[in-house]
Amino acid sequence: MNNPIIWLHGDCLNPESPVFKAYPNAPAIWVWDDALIDEWQLSLKRILFIYECLLELPVIIRRGDVATEVMAFAQEFSANQIVTMESPSPRFQDICITIGRSLPVEILSPEPFVRYDGYIDLKRFSRYWRVAEKYVF
């Protein structure tokens, strides 16, 4: 039987996120990435803003190494799957690979801004927009 937990990261702090709609009863976790806070030298105001976002979400808040904490959380709930939202961040990809060695990771997508799946040239914004504007409105 499918028994997932939700991993929330910094690109999906929305109570109406597809992860909550798809799995309304799944326990959710946020992990403060201590290494990232240090690497980016984040100031307190940025942490406060994120924390205020988290307080409006049904999520357990922890800190440390993200992959380790997410897997420990999954184990607490005897979960057999991790569900999260997609992110372009390379750090996100790395964490998914690490977690994926132990449990399957399902990555959901937000509603697209540009409803087009074909190739878009990203050399300059003007080239992107020439295609995007046909599908965005």
Added chain:
Amino acid sequence: MTQDMKREFASREELITYLRQQFPEAATRDSHVSPTLGGRKAAETALQKVDPSKYSSTRNFLNGAVTRLSPYLRYGVLSLAEVRDLVLAKVRHQEDAVKLVNELGWRDYWQRLYAELGEGIWQDREPYKTGYTASSYSETMPEDIVEGTTGLVCIDSFSHQLQETGYLHNHQRMWMAAYLVHWRKVGWQAGARWFLAHLLDGDPASNNLSWQWVASTFSHKAYFFNRENLERYTKGVYCGDCPLYGQCDFEGSYEYLEGKLFPGAEKVDRSGGSKSWNRPKKPR
């Protein structure tokens, strides 16, 4: 496994005190808190105030009808699609929403590039078009800019505002970035790191690629400005108080400043009938 962090707070002050205890290093770096509230409720309040038509005509002015949605978009508290839908629902004619939807497109564009480039967003996408090589630029932030003691009232005010509130208007970001890279010869990466530490909407993709756009490592030419441009879009609030008025680093025509800042740059072909070269590069 770490312990669960607290979720119940009697007030914002109590939360701030808790975070200062939990993240002492971040608080030591910079202990300011922003008046901008996090969360979906605050995001929806900001969304209701959006005026697409007014945005279109006034957004480049510091007191223009900008949306202040960027921190909520950055963390996915709001999605680009839902903002687009709401903006379109607010206007009678689609053209009134085009500029705002186009600006949402910039975020989508940066995110798509981030997915392609990964950590490569920290590398120059292209060579500088300033006549200088990357090695000509310093790797560290000048102290007087961080401390807001350059003597230029505009730049010092932007520095204080960034660190105290975590917010700068897009035009302020561009002026600050241009000053740092083109007047002070600091590599865009140093400025990008500084912005990321403080901006509530700090996102490596939008932030770094915008810095590269100003620096000219991701555009055909460098973005720079003159005092007249800054004075116009700020309604003179900084220039009016500046003891350097009339003799600051930003005085002069675009042609004069271009020659001064980029003496070794490849010259733009000015032989044609168009005088468009004489206009400043438009803010994006």
